Amino acid sequence: MSTKSRQTIYCGPIMGAKLRAEGARKRAAAAVRQADRAEAEAWSLQMEAYGGPAQPSPTIGQCLNGGLGWLEVECSRCKTRASLPLADIRRPRDTPIWKLEAALKCRSCRTRRYSPPVRMIKLTEQQELSPYVWVHPSEER
Secondary structure (H helix, E strand, O other): OOHHHHHHHHHHHHHHHHHHHHHHHHHHHHHHHHHHHHHHHHHHHHHHHHOOOOOOOOEHHHHHHHOOOEEEEEEOOOOOEEEEEHHHOOOOOOOEHHHHOOOOEOOOOOOOOOOOEEEEEEEEOOOOOOOOOOOOOOOOO
16 A cells, blocks of 8 residues: 555544534534523623622623623612713623623712712623713703
8 A cells, every 4th residue: 555545544533523524613612601501691681671680690701602792780879871882891700790790880870978879780792872962951852
C-alpha cells in the first residue's frame, strides 16, 4: 500500500471525528444559551408577576448569553423607571443579578444624605423605556 492511500485511510476518520466534535460543540453552546435564556426568563417573570423573591437569580453572564441584556428597575420613592444595560455594569459576569439591587440608587430623587433604593422589575432583550422627557411645571402635559 502506498503512503498516499494510507493518509486517506487514516485521515478520513480523523476528519470525521473533528467535524462531529465541532458540531457537538455548536449544539452544546446552543443548548447552554437556551438554558441561560430559560433561567433568566423564569426569574424575570417571577420578579414581574410576584415581586420576588430575587434569590436565586441568574448571573449577569447568563442573562447576556441568553440574550436578555437590559434590567428594568423602578425607584421605590418616586416610581421613576429605567432600563439598565447589563453589559455596561462593572461587575464580574458571575455576579448574580440580585446582588446588584443594593448598589443601584435613584438619581432623580436623591439628596445629599439619602439615595432611595430601587427595585428590580424584569429582564428584557432591548431597552423598552423611552427616555425621560422633561416638562416644565407651568406647561401642560
